Amino acid sequence: MPPRKKSPDPSPSQAAAAAPASSGKAVTGKPSKAQSSAAERVYLIDTMSFIFRAYHAMVRQRSMSTKTGLPTAATYVFVNMLRKLREDFSPQYLAAVFDVAGPTFRDEQADAVTSIRKFDIKTQTFTDVEYKGYKANRTAMPEDLAQQVPYIRRALEAYRIPILEVVRFEADDVIGTLARKAADASYCVYVVSSDKDMMQLVNDKVQILNPPKDNLICDAAKVEEILGVPPERVIDVMALRGDSIDNIPGAPGIGDKGSVEIIKRFGSVEEALERASEVEKKTYRESLLNNRETILFSKRMATIDTNVPIELDVESMRAGHPDVEALRALFTELEFTSLLKELLPVVEVSGTSYAEAKSAADVESVLSAVPPEGALAVAIEQEESVPAPEEEEKEEETPDAQMSLMGGLQASLVNVPVERAARRVAISANTGVATIVRLDSGAAAEKLRSVLTNVAVPKGIHDYKAAIHTFEPLGIRVEGVRHDSMLYSYLLDPTYSSHRLAEVALRRFNLKLGGELGESADIAGRLVSALRSEVETAGLLKLYEEIDLPLVPVLARMEQAGVKIDTAALSQMSSHLEREIAAKAKEIYQVAGMEFNVGSPKQLGDVLFNRMNLPKPVKYGKGRTISTAVDVLEEL
Template sequence: MASIRAPLLDSHSMTAETEVASKQPVFLLDTMSFIFRAYHAMQRSRPMSTRSGLPTAATYVFVNMITKLRADFAPHYLAAVFDVSGAVFRDAKAQEIGVLRRWSSKDKAFVEISYEGYKAQREAMPEDLARQLPYIRRSLEALHIPILEAAGFEADDVIGTLARQASEEGHEVFIVSGDKDMMQLINEHVRVLNPQKDNLVIDPAKVIEILGVPPQQVIDVMALRGDTIDNVPGAPGIGDKGSVELIQQFGSVEAVLDRAEEVKRKTYRESLQQNRETVLLSKELVTIDCNVPIELDLAQMQTTDPDLEAARELFTELEFTSMLRDLAPGIKKPTAELIEDPAAEQITAFFAAAPKHGFAFALDKDARLARSESSSGSTETNAEVAEEEALPPMPTLLDAFEAAEESQVGKEATPEYLGVSVKADDKPELALRLQLTPQLRTLLENEQVPKFVHDWKSTSHHLSALGVTLRGPITDTMLLSYALNPTHATQSLIDVAARAGQPVPASLPGAAHAIQTLTPTLRKEVEEHKLTSVYETIDLPLVPVLFRMESSGVRIHLGALDELSQRFGSEIHRVSERIFILADRRFNINSPKQLGEVLFTHMGLPKPLIYGKGKKISTAQDVLENLAEEHEIAQLVIEFRHLAKLKSNYVDALPLLVDKDSRVHTTFNAASTATGRLSSVNPNLQNIPIRTELGREIRAAFVAAPGYRLLSADYSQIELRLMAHFSEDPLLADAYRTGRDIHTLTASEVFGISPDKMDKHTRARAKAVNFGIVYGISAFGLAAQLSIPQGEAKLYIERYFARYAGVKSFIDRTIEETRKQGYVRTLFGRMRPIPDIESRNANQRGFAERTAINTPLQGTAADMIKLAMIAIDRKLAEHKLRTRMVLQVHDELLFEVPEDEEDAIVPIVKDSMENVVTLKVPIEADLSFGHNWRDME
């Protein structure tokens, strides 16, 4: 399809522009270098794939990199240079090497070994990366960036040739690459640009700073040190430091070889003398050929606007939502006229049609959100790949806006206008911007008029702040989309519209129109995927329950937090001082760099594995845990981090979030997790540690109001009970039917220990096995968790499956069904795609299998507690009780109960939770009362 290009210029303007553009810089992209870096970085940080299982991470990062390059430098001339599959001239040249002479420490002499060939040791391209190359090429075509390549030559040679030709014509050249090999091409007109290092520009002076030699000697250094990636042998035993020292001393490879007898270090001297021809051939292999038979065509390389239709087709296929969002304004026009200032007859028409047909509406926040996202750029566009590491998306103004909106829920009256949209029979759709008049208020509160909104709960909070109670049948496009696409990172209106190919809402009428248009499309898909029951019986009726919980909030004892703050502060000081004594110096413990230097350089502790070329030493939790077994300082750093996190995230933060009644109002996210579980933000009250004493201390600050007590209702081992239900394992099911302790039973069956000789430690190990199986734990993972040899852990898992054969059958059956279907479902029909279940990448496939095993269990548990919440909320209203449901944390509900309602509330809560569904084993909920959340009995 035709692309959108700049307007035509007259002959005079064209001449003027040509004169200016003739000396514009030329940007040459070392494409495969960045593709590999993008792939390996994203493999570690966040693998990506479509719902159908197509891997997309490398494509995603690559397109973002191109977008950022164009945004930062606005290149007038840009081309992407690729390697061509097949033999290159270096392959024939490398055959001349024949054998290598390597130093043998065993024989104390140089020995001959066969040379495998140029790049012979390179691993084959990963299958999931190879699948992405056609899409990367398509992305370049859609972005109108030419692809350059030459048969028989590598991309480096094509880049070197074009750089030479462009510089000879008077152009500055920027080679966009992170490869040090490119430094040999640098001169006063040619520079290397490394976007992965904050757009570092490398000129001749910078080459000396980085390598210790000027550009013209880079080849000599590389020839001596060789290249393990490309299997360039070099001079055995002469590494990075030695190669630079020798070239600094002698000036060139040839001079070093001719004067080898002058080299003082014996191993260097003998290596040079034994490998003269190999080193000279290595120099030829590392030298970029700048005379490739290819002609510079600046007209072909001139940048133009992308082919929006081609880009849209590609990004839709790859499910790149925010990229679609950025393209959408120029792709599709709304099917209705969006009227900002409606005439009187249009307003009359709306109020005539709305009561009969229902209407979609949006608040001012929806339009501002759309404008913020459109103007600030997508978060995906801001994603960059640091040196060998993919960074998470950079925060934008949109993030700040959304956080502010969430924090003000129920506190400020923000919108005064609404976008409304109504579709009457055989009439054009009306999409208007209306003031919130009494007539519109009446319509919003009319219980007979259907309403279509996006994010009913948030909308209810905003309308409530304006004194409006939203009533009537509600359709929520956010929840419809979530039922269909639970794995998507966001369900914002603008993203849902972009995924559905609808116009991006950039105004109040536009937002309302998008909701109106999305509703039938999403409803149809929900029906086709058999998700109507999930939407209508769980997700939608839960909204008013969560609205009331958020409005109520939970009471905080500020004095208790103040005491904890002082206590935690003292503990942090104590731990810090002990760390400084052991380290024999003071430093910033919060700095991973300084901590790494202290632990691994100053103290000489065993270094963890080094990932990537950046040689970054990790001080992650797992690294410290491994060190902590033998080194006190690592254990203290873990303790310091735990204390600091609790203090900053909860002890010091919660007092800043309380209202005038000392209550904190969290926001529950009902459409954010792939399993269907709720999450909470501002503050996140679901991540308060419960397994540590310090975490439990924070719970003591959550209290009941005077005259009330807190009631905790917690499902007992719900996921294990669900495993018994799904697997129908006789031993597991019988244990729950007869009331036997499942962890004691497993310890007896797996460890061979009689129940009457069981101690707490052994039962705890069995508990780890039980829950580990639920989460698809491997022998490696269990070994790490129990601090036992991997072989012993493997034996425990084998014994478990031998005794609980039904569980093994369930796991095998679930994985096989997921491979066939590409998704799993909960007991209630909620669906989760598992696209990586067929991945050839063992790590991705293993994670997908574990996800497939756990999702029916965790997802069903999440649905059960949601249904229980709906039932309890209804009964509270029916019995006109003052009891309030205030928190939901995983398998636990927390209530604030008037003391005179305690006897009435217990059977309501217990019955609702235990009879929410009939399983093949009994469901149990443990209830306890207390004045604070820690001390419950």
């Protein structure tokens, strides 16, 4: 598989670290020289954690699915997470650890617990309630995510990343065991996870890598910075605060702040329970005195088992080259065009003949070669756009990004200066053959103009609307367009986000375009032939001929004419909305007891969750600020 673009110094052993492991600062990026040279590195992926993260990352964005309706968003994000991990860290050893469906040893232990105590913050009393079991509060995996898990497993297999799982044990326990064994064997271990539970595993050989947090690497000092206690005390804090998602009860009435205070003072849950009478705060003291068994049970539930019956086989985890054919099959099935492109070598269309017209006779010969019931494929070169000064240093775009929707190319692709009146047009009558005509070439250009404006000559264009916008300023009104391969593509595959010539050629012919104008006309002609028959078979021809195609010139004229706007009415609406916003802002300031920028997610989150002490959401937004997304606010 061709490598993705990397930084100038991609070698893990030469990458600079943001801070040494003992500094207490967050380490981002690749391991430091000391880390990478001292020991070989083993990466253990907490797979389900990232599958759920990938799923929820796309929940509020556009959905992704194949034309058959198979959801693909989580798979797409997960694969990109995986590719980024490989690119950023070049793992020497890598494994993906899964949870196994079915009860675990924690479920068996939890079955023995029938009731627990809850603290009522209003009445300041403890109440016995039924305990429904470990992880009883978790909802079933969303159906659209469950459909994607088999494809994610296929992706891991195609990247030749071993999948590890053990019956009766959770992925955390398998990871904990492998991390311990690898550390004992002097490997440097990175647990790839965003789960804070994993922080109990951190030591001088084991660290947490959280890619979504800018590749944050947590050593012991960072764990203490985040949770307030060192790694060896994480389970004690978790035993007191509990976990509502996993239905670990914890100590009723003792929250995040109290749990850290108690463990910092006493050192462990057991010591805190023994000396509970010394605790000054009544709520904390009574909770410790009256919930000993529940707290110890919570600690057992929160403790990762590092003695799972699984052998450490580091050689089986050795990172190798992906199975390109398996990835190609998977990406094709899931319609991941952008990923598919990276698997393909640059393939030039073979057996072609693209020549420039020297006379009107050359144009006539192409016209006479159009087969019965066929059409003349047309592509026009786009006018060169001069980049703004600040854009000149940007990376070169890929050919497909520079290709126009109708199949022509910007002049920068072929390194030929294009003057406004010297545009080129390519025409093709048969596969592998195209003739290029300069619009200032005298008799050949005149002949081409007469052909383009002749309604009796059937034509095929990729993106008819873009062609109208390009030809009409040149004084050419194209007539006789029967086929628009971009419209055909959309009718057949409406879920794709792009129907540019390059993308469609890749999807249909597994071919990367080389950038020639003649090739654009050639490929457009091939697509017309291939897609037209599929449209007919799908029963979409009537829709295409009676609605889609006739609508193209109408839409083009609408775009040229623009939309008349009543500026006075918009100004009035704007003033009205500004008054309403100001009134609402005053109400918000009164409730909050202070003025702040309501439009700032950071300030809004601080007011809602720190100053007003409303329940904090589980998720965080950009920059690690508390999320104030619509769904979070609606839940409040």
